[in-house]
Amino acid sequence: MNPLLMFLLLTVGLTVFGRTMFHKIQLLRALEPTDRANHLKERLMNMVVLAIGQKRLIGRSKERGSGIIHAFIFWGFCVLLIRSLTLYGEGFQEGYSLPFFGGDHLIGYLYVALKDIMEGIVLLMIIFAFFRRAVLKPERLHNTFKAYLVLAMIGILMVSDLLYDGARYNIIQLFNNPGSIHYFNNPQYGSEFLWTPISVGSATLTSGFSADTNITILTIMFWLHISTQLLFLNLLPFGKHFHVITALPNVFLKSLDYPHEKPELLDLEDETAWAEESLGINHIHQLNWKQGLDLYTCTECGRCKEVCPAYTTDKPLNLHDFNDKLKIELLENADNIIKKAKLLATIRQSEDTGQIEKNREERTALNSEKKLIGEVIAEDTLWACTTCRACEEVCPVTIEHVPRIIAMRQGQTLMAEAYPKELNTAMKGIERNGNPWGIGYDKRADWAVGLDIKMMADDSNVDYLLWVGCAGSFDDRSKKVSKSLVGILQKAGISFAILGVEEKCTGDFARKVGNEMLFQMMAKENIETLNNYKVKKIITACPHCLNTLKHDYPQLGGNYEVIHHTEFIDQLVKAGKIKLKQSLAGALTYHDPCYLGRYNNIYDEPRSILQSVSNGVFKELGRHGRESFCCGAGGGRMWMEETIGKRIYLERSEEIVGLKIKNVAVGCPFCLTMIEDGMKELGKEEQIKTMDIAEIVEKNMV
Amino acid sequence: MKILTTLKKVVDVELNIKVKNGAIVEEGLQYVMNAWDENAVEASVQLKENKGAETTLISIGGGDNTDIIRKAYAMGIENGIHIDDPALTKADSFVYARILQKVYEKGKYDLVITGKQAQDTDNGQTGIILAQYLGLPCVSNVISIEVMDEQHIKVSRLGDVGTEIVELELPAVVTVSDSINQPRLPVLRGIMMAKKKTIKVMDLATLGTSKDEVGGAAPKSEIVEFIAPEARKGGQKFEGDVAEITARVVDLLANEAKVF
Numbered sequence: 001m002n003p004l005l006m007f008l009l010l011t012v013g014l015t016v017f018g019r020t021m022f023h024k025i026q027l028l029r030a031l032e033p034t035d036r037a038n039h040l041k042e043r044l045m046n047m048v049v050l051a052i053g054q055k056r057l058i059g060r061s062k063e064r065g066s067g068i069i070h071a072f073i074f075w076g077f078c079v080l081l082i083r084s085l086t087l088y089g090e091g092f093q094e095g096y097s098l099p100f101f102g103g104d105h106l107i108g109y110l111y112v113a114l115k116d117i118m119e120g121i122v123l124l125m126i127i128f129a130f131f132r133r134a135v136l137k138p139e140r141l142h143n144t145f146k147a148y149l150v151l152a153m154i155g156i157l158m159v160s161d162l163l164y165d166g167a168r169y170n171i172i173q174l175f176n177n178p179g180s181i182h183y184f185n186n187p188q189y190g191s192e193f194l195w196t197p198i199s200v201g202s203a204t205l206t207s208g209f210s211a212d213t214n215i216t217i218l219t220i221m222f223w224l225h226i227s228t229q230l231l232f233l234n235l236l237p238f239g240k241h242f243h244v245i246t247a248l249p250n251v252f253l254k255s256l257d258y259p260h261e262k263p264e265l266l267d268l269e270d271e272t273a274w275a276e277e278s279l280g281i282n283h284i285h286q287l288n289w290k291q292g293l294d295l296y297t298c299t300e301c302g303r304c305k306e307v308c309p310a311y312t313t314d315k316p317l318n319l320h321d322f323n324d325k326l327k328i329e330l331l332e333n334a335d336n337i338i339k340k341a342k343l344l345a346t347i348r349q350s351e352d353t354g355q356i357e358k359n360r361e362e363r364t365a366l367n368s369e370k371k372l373i374g375e376v377i378a379e380d381t382l383w384a385c386t387t388c389r390a391c392e393e394v395c396p397v398t399i400e401h402v403p404r405i406i407a408m409r410q411g412q413t414l415m416a417e418a419y420p421k422e423l424n425t426a427m428k429g430i431e432r433n434g435n436p437w438g439i440g441y442d443k444r445a446d447w448a449v450g451l452d453i454k455m456m457a458d459d460s461n462v463d464y465l466l467w468v469g470c471a472g473s474f475d476d477r478s479k480k481v482s483k484s485l486v487g488i489l490q491k492a493g494i495s496f497a498i499l500g501v502e503e504k505c506t507g508d509f510a511r512k513v514g515n516e517m518l519f520q521m522m523a524k525e526n527i528e529t530l531n532n533y534k535v536k537k538i539i540t541a542c543p544h545c546l547n548t549l550k551h552d553y554p555q556l557g558g559n560y561e562v563i564h565h566t567e568f569i570d571q572l573v574k575a576g577k578i579k580l581k582q583s584l585a586g587a588l589t590y591h592d593p594c595y596l597g598r599y600n601n602i603y604d605e606p607r608s609i610l611q612s613v614s615n616g617v618f619k620e621l622g623r624h625g626r627e628s629f630c631c632g633a634g635g636g637r638m639w640m641e642e643t644i645g646k647r648i649y650l651e652r653s654e655e656i657v658g659l660k661i662k663n664v665a666v667g668c669p670f671c672l673t674m675i676e677d678g679m680k681e682l683g684k685e686e687q688i689k690t691m692d693i694a695e696i697v698e699k700n701m702v
Numbered sequence: 703m704k705i706l707t708t709l710k711k712v713v714d715v716e717l718n719i720k721v722k723n724g725a726i727v728e729e730g731l732q733y734v735m736n737a738w739d740e741n742a743v744e745a746s747v748q749l750k751e752n753k754g755a756e757t758t759l760i761s762i763g764g765g766d767n768t769d770i771i772r773k774a775y776a777m778g779i780e781n782g783i784h785i786d787d788p789a790l791t792k793a794d795s796f797v798y799a800r801i802l803q804k805v806y807e808k809g810k811y812d813l814v815i816t817g818k819q820a821q822d823t824d825n826g827q828t829g830i831i832l833a834q835y836l837g838l839p840c841v842s843n844v845i846s847i848e849v850m851d852e853q854h855i856k857v858s859r860l861g862d863v864g865t866e867i868v869e870l871e872l873p874a875v876v877t878v879s880d881s882i883n884q885p886r887l888p889v890l891r892g893i894m895m896a897k898k899k900t901i902k903v904m905d906l907a908t909l910g911t912s913k914d915e916v917g918g919a920a921p922k923s924e925i926v927e928f929i930a931p932e933a934r935k936g937g938q939k940f941e942g943d944v945a946e947i948t949a950r951v952v953d954l955l956a957n958e959a960k961v962f
Contacts, residue, residue: 271894415890417889432716440718441716442717443717515889
């Protein structure tokens with residue numbers, strides 16, 4: 001076409017883009033380290049399924065419409081990448097084609113056919129997307145000028161390319177190719193039009209014009225396409241559309257810890273760490289580079305807030321705002337963060353102590369003046385999170401919200417000492433008596449009196465340890481669950497024992513509210529006890545205990561096989577060790593506890609058990625499984641008053657009541673308390689029975 | 703402003719306290735800060751933070767009190783004194799008050815803040831007796847302290863018929879209620895700092911007094927015996943015909959429980 005113009009456009013476009021990207025990457029590199037260079041195969045798999053496969057966009061039935069729109073635009077872009085390269089080549093040399101994509105290769109024909117259809121589909125999707133934004137206006141979307149601009153640009157890209165091809169078709173077919181316009185550099189040029197119905201269709205739009213006009217249209221459309229594309233590329237890094245570039249790497253680099261990056265095991269003895277306030281996240285420069293990449297990638301699609309129990313009940317936590325505010329703070333401090341990283345490199349190489357001291361001071365001076373909590377993110381926002389992970393489960397680009405929130409809470413609790421004071425009672429309770437209620441530790445096994453349960457201290461030669469948990473030991477309602485579970489285990493002839501007064505809170509809620517010190521204290525004491533008895537297998541009815549014992553304790557040298565009671569009961573039923581009868585009357589539903597489902601992937605076992613005992617209909621809640629709605633008690637919220645907005649447990653209880661059922665089964669002591677309280681408050685306590693699965697099983701055993 | 707705060711180590715009353723042969727069974731017990739003293743510590747630390755007061759804490763008896771004193775340090779107390787002496791095993795409120803008097807006289811404090819009572823004995827006397835010994839004004843059951851100027855504080859006290867507002871000239875003694883504040887839970891920074899601090903441990907001789915002088919030789923009161931409260935008996939459940947049950951219940955109430 002015009003090699004000089006092409007050269008100029010590409011040079012300017014790519015140089016500016018390169019500079020922008022260099023700065024963005026430089027900023028990420030200046031953030032804190034985190035290791036993601038491992039398990040390549042698994043990472044590629046994630047990228048294929050989640051990013052390229054668009055699993056979370058088209059996989060969710062509630063969002064399928066917009067998911068399909070997005071997926072096709074994305075796939076269209078992928079397909080059009082090859083076309084773009086061909087067009088760049090065309091700019092330099094007419095009739096350019098990529099190796100194997102020319103007219104003497106079938107693959108070339110297949111490609112143009114695919115490209116042609118994709119352009120048509122993308123154009124259609126863009127129209128849908130416009131309609132959706134302008135007319136349907138889904139609540140979760142931010143309708144900004146930029147969003148429309150981007151849609152318009154994609155539209156221009158499609159239209160210009162189709163018109164370009166159309167004009168070329170006219171020139172070749174109608175006007176006998178006066179300008180020798182090539183597409184495929186081959187003897188049969190022009191024959192690819194048999195494969196491109198949409199381009200041929202769009203040719204009719206300009207077939208009425210003369211050959212010269214068609215050549216002008218072709219030229220204009222070519223340069224319009226190229227310049228729009230380069231402009232688009234350069235706009236991407238400056239807003240939510242950066243995800244076009246960062247989403248694939250973000251998914252590839254996602255944490256492979258299950259279910260997300262575990263809280264860092266902080267070295268609490270490190271005096272410099274607390275002198276420099278480097279424990280937890282207190283200032284923006286303390287994010288690690290992946291957390292920075294998460295912020296670049298947030299597309300503000302709002303799926304996170306739509307499923308968030310805090311947001312949907314009018315708490316101030318709005319995750320995409322949260323991300324946006326952090327991103328603004330990150331970008332505002334970009335230069336300082338980069339300078340800090342350079343100074344750190346100098347410090348590491350230097351041996352001159354005076355110089356090191358000076359550089360240290362310079363580094364401190366470069367810290368953002370803003371405290372993240374209080375000045376960027378409001379306190380109520382931070383503490384509203386129940387750590388339920390619903391947001392992470394739906395985020396199409398796998399942003400990890402919860403670990404970041406926990407790290408910020410660590411900063412608030414350990415460094416700023418600015419955590420909600422109402423947590424004091426519960427924290428003091430576990431510190432003194434090993435349970436958040438603060439009831440005397442010596443009463444921990446009172447519930448077990450007369451049940452003929454072995455204590456580890458008397459006989460540790462058993463197959464399983466039954467980890468009762470604080471609720472199961474001290475809460476009157478949950479004690480009944482413990483008794484039922486013991487009844488089942490005894491009936492099945494399982495060899496087990498409990499720790500009795502030696503058991504202590506696992507420290508789950510302490511860790512989730514950022515009190516890493518208290519968590520480590522509890523964990524170390526428990527691990528010592530467990531390892532002392534050489535415990536290998538643990539059964540527990542509390543998903544919070546389960547999660548902590550299973551995922552957090554290995555960080556401190558406690559490695560056990562931990563089984564939730566629903567899993568264990570399911571195994572017993574399947575092995576025929578206990579027999580159930582279908583005698584539970586009335587329709588039934590199951591509320592998935594977050595720490596059992598989303599955190600530990602246990603969805604089927606509870607349902608399988610319930611199917612075998614119920615003679616009524618099993619109805620699923622609207623929000624169930626991976627998208628189950630939290631009861632409101634996770635992440636330490638159990639021990640805080642819910643003073644803002646609607647109570648989360650009421651929201652959930654109303655949903656349950658709306659299902660018109662007689663029984664609601666749960667598998668977590670906190671859910672049990674919350675849902676039952678909800679039923680009481682709604683006056684449905686008599687009509688709808690809230691029960692733990694163990695209780696249901698015990699009542700319906702043969 | 704110099705503040706002296708008291709801190710007693712008490713048995714954790716959340717535990718089942720067993721009594722054998724008139725004495726408390728020590729096995730399985732754990733000891734904690736007296737809850738009201740925790741409020742006193744918090745009140746002192748708040749005055750330190752807001753008014754620049756200097757805070758000193760004194761703990762008497764109890765053997766090894768390192769844990770609770772460090773905890774008070776972690777909450778923000780600056781200096782700690784622990785008076786321990788074999789002569790103190792049978793000390794009562796009068797003995798404690800005498801020792802506190804000695805400490806007070808050595809340090810010249812402006813304000814003494816104590817918990818209004820201790821969780822173990824529930825006597826609620828020490829602070830008041832101390833005020834008497836020192837001849838200082840005293841307000842008990844205080845729910846707020848406000849510094850007016852160098853010489854005066856204004857406190858509110860929860861009385862029987864409402865809140866009393868009292869202005870006091872310093873020096874003075876106040877004993878605080880648990881509704882005065884929500885004691886902080888010391889976290890990392892405090893605990894790390896506390897580890898480095900020393901506790902001044904003294905016996906009576908080092909304090910410059912003696913068993914006789916503080917009345918330790920002949921306490922005014924003595925615990926003769928501990929008796930465990932009777933365990934609550936379980937209720938009775940009646941099932942069956944209402945008329946029949948009613949008759950039985952009336953009969954039991956009249957003849958067995960003798961309520962009428």
